[in-house]
Amino acid sequence: MAFxxxxxxxxxxxAIAALGLFLQIRSGQFNIGVAVFVGVGxxxxxxxxxxxxxxxxxxIPISLVAGFLFGALFSALTLRLHHWFFAVTTLxxxxxxxSGISLIDFFGGALGLSGVPFVTSPVPIVLSLLMxxxxxCLIDRSAVGLAxxxxxxxxxxxxxxxxxxxxxxxxxxxxxxxxEALSGALLAHRFGLYQPTDLGFALxxxxxxxxxxxxxxxxxxxxxxxxxxxxMPEVIKIAPEGELLILGTLLLLVSMFCPDGLTGLxxxxxxRLRSLGSANPEASARPxxxxxxxxxxxxxxxx
Amino acid sequence: MLLQQILNGxxxxxxxxxxxxGFTVIFGIMGVLNMAHADVGMVAxxxxxxAVMMGLxxxxxxxxxxxxxxxxxxxxxxxAIRPAQRFKxxxxxxxxxxxxxxxxxxxxxxxxxxxxxxxxxFPFQRSAFLxxxxxxxxxxxxxxxxxxxxxxxxxxxxxxxxxxxRQVRAVAQNRNxxxxxxxxxxxxxLITVILxxxxxxxxxxxxxxxxxxxxxxxxxPYAIKGLVAMIVGGIGSLRGAVLGAILIGVVEAVAVTYFxxxxxxxxxxVILMIVLALKPTGLxxxxxVA
Numbered sequence: 001m002a003f004x005x006x007x008x009x010x011x012x013x014x015a016i017a018a019l020g021l022f023l024q025i026r027s028g029q030f031n032i033g034v035a036v037f038v039g040v041g042x043x044x045x046x047x048x049x050x051x052x053x054x055x056x057x058x059x060i061p062i063s064l065v066a067g068f069l070f071g072a073l074f075s076a077l078t079l080r081l082h083h084w085f086f087a088v089t090t091l092x093x094x095x096x097x098x099s100g101i102s103l104i105d106f107f108g109g110a111l112g113l114s115g116v117p118f119v120t121s122p123v124p125i126v127l128s129l130l131m132x133x134x135x136x137c138l139i140d141r142s143a144v145g146l147a148x149x150x151x152x153x154x155x156x157x158x159x160x161x162x163x164x165x166x167x168x169x170x171x172x173x174x175x176x177x178x179x180e181a182l183s184g185a186l187l188a189h190r191f192g193l194y195q196p197t198d199l200g201f202a203l204x205x206x207x208x209x210x211x212x213x214x215x216x217x218x219x220x221x222x223x224x225x226x227x228x229x230x231x232m233p234e235v236i237k238i239a240p241e242g243e244l245l246i247l248g249t250l251l252l253l254v255s256m257f258c259p260d261g262l263t264g265l266x267x268x269x270x271x272r273l274r275s276l277g278s279a280n281p282e283a284s285a286r287p288x289x290x291x292x293x294x295x296x297x298x299x300x301x302x303x
Numbered sequence: 304m305l306l307q308q309i310l311n312g313x314x315x316x317x318x319x320x321x322x323x324x325g326f327t328v329i330f331g332i333m334g335v336l337n338m339a340h341a342d343v344g345m346v347a348x349x350x351x352x353x354a355v356m357m358g359l360x361x362x363x364x365x366x367x368x369x370x371x372x373x374x375x376x377x378x379x380x381x382x383a384i385r386p387a388q389r390f391k392x393x394x395x396x397x398x399x400x401x402x403x404x405x406x407x408x409x410x411x412x413x414x415x416x417x418x419x420x421x422x423x424x425f426p427f428q429r430s431a432f433l434x435x436x437x438x439x440x441x442x443x444x445x446x447x448x449x450x451x452x453x454x455x456x457x458x459x460x461x462x463x464x465x466x467x468x469r470q471v472r473a474v475a476q477n478r479n480x481x482x483x484x485x486x487x488x489x490x491x492x493l494i495t496v497i498l499x500x501x502x503x504x505x506x507x508x509x510x511x512x513x514x515x516x517x518x519x520x521x522x523x524p525y526a527i528k529g530l531v532a533m534i535v536g537g538i539g540s541l542r543g544a545v546l547g548a549i550l551i552g553v554v555e556a557v558a559v560t561y562f563x564x565x566x567x568x569x570x571x572x573v574i575l576m577i578v579l580a581l582k583p584t585g586l587x588x589x590x591x592v593a
Binding site: 098 | 375387396397402405407411566571576
């Protein structure tokens with residue numbers, strides 16, 4: 001039982017990071033270096049606790065602010081970039097961060113930061129996950145959420161319709177980074193240490209896989225994806241390489257056959273069942289907003 | 304000392320340039336970044352190692368490696384790049400991005416499962432140092448820089464001067480117009496992906512020749528440097544990609560001397576940010592595409 005509690009708590013922490021990434025991807029900023037933004041939280045909260053003896057209740061909020069500032073600054077610097085090249089800068093950032101952080105003695109150098117005060121209670125983790133999820137749900141349902149989605153779909157079109165794209169991108173990326181930092185801070189206080197390799201590409205990849213397999217079109221996607229990702233290797237026990245091989249294959253399959261991931265498949269299944277239930281399938285197959293906007297985009301952007 | 308480091312950087316940048324032009328050409332013709340590109344180089348190098356372990360000669364090993372590379376190129380084009388073409392809006396980047404990342408993960412971990420997750424000695428390594436005019440030059444790096452220059456010149460000629468190059472540029476400019484002119488865009492894309500994967504394969508082998516070891520996860524640093532070189536140089540320009548690669552190579556070599564080997568990736572990122580802040584379009588203006 002204790003074993004599964006540990007696994008599920010790890011999944012909960014990862015899910016927080018996945019929720020942050022979900023928000024960033026929605027605004028059209030594909031962040032391949034998530035682990036760096038997670039690490040900002042872990043290192044800031046951890047170092048303040050380990051070096052100055054501040055309690056986690058003080059350092060975690062500080063790390064959230066640090067995460068927001070770092071994310072907003074990074075997004076502001078890369079505003080002019082096309083989606084693809086934004087993704088590449090986050091990739092370069094992650095390799096720079098791994099070696100950069102090992103040069104700083106304050107953060108424990110190459111050996112990593114140790115002596116971070118422990119938080120053993122699962123309550124803060126569960127609360128953080130609930131709050132992040134509710135917050136992102138609220139944002140997603142609001143007018144701001146619509147503006148975020150519009151920006152992610154087509155930046156120029158969104159601008160024409162009056163979305164302040166630059167401000168939105170910076171704020172959303174900062175906010176996502178703050179949520180990712182929260183996940184990192186929880187991680188640091190759970191294990192008592194944070195290492196430079198924790199900022200690397202490998203850990204970013206698992207968060208990306210979680211969001212994409214879960215589905216990037218629903219708030220439930222990152223949750224579903226993360227829990228799938230954490231539980232899968234415990235059920236089928238194989239070498240880590242084999243596990244990554246499976247994840248790579250899943251990514252490829254998602255991109256080829258179901259771009260909306262698991263949540264997309266579930267939504268599709270529910271729709272099929274409903275249309276089976278009702279006598280007139282046409283009536284229930286109401287076009288949703290996303291499909292309509294997609295239609296508009298196809299007409300406006302014939303390349 | 305400084306001149307020696309600049310020389311090392313120049314020689315080392317040949318491999319980066321081979322990767323960078325691959326990224327540039329594929330992005331130019333498809334509008335897609337192939338994140339598995341550098342892993343193709345890894346597979347080619349590992350294939351050589353495997354072939355030699357199986358007792359094949361150098362020529363057979365090279366031929367086998369190129370065949371494997373071409374096969375993977377076809378798989379990448381069919382499974383990752385072509386299906387992603389059906390997405391049209393700006394949001395369409397996610398699918399080809401995760402598809403090629405997925406292929407990269409498959410290649411890396413398949414290699415790790417088959418040959419072990421460790422660095423393997425490359426059979427044709429040249430790690431001797433030559434003394435040329437007072438400078439110490441690694442023989443392997445000299446060979447790889449030489450081969451890179453020849454291949455890059457050949458690529459430039461191919462794209463700029465031949466009928467094939469004209470067709471590729473036509474597809475890059477406007478796919479539909481090219482089709483009207485009787486060019487088969489799908490075929491051109493396939494050939495281009497195979498060609499650039501071949502360059503990546505040679506670059507992977509040259510990395511083995513120069514540094515003596517190949518490993519399943521060696522592709523990622525090269526991918527980052529190739530991509531950064533492309534952006535720094537100016538997207539869509541072959542010369543820009545080469546210039547960016549040289550800049551990255553030299554800065555890296557100098558940074559290692561003055562700030563320690565840990566700092567090289569930091570400086571690569573700093574260069575990227577400086578160029579993006581001052582000249583977001585890159586150092587060289589793109590003429591057409593590719």
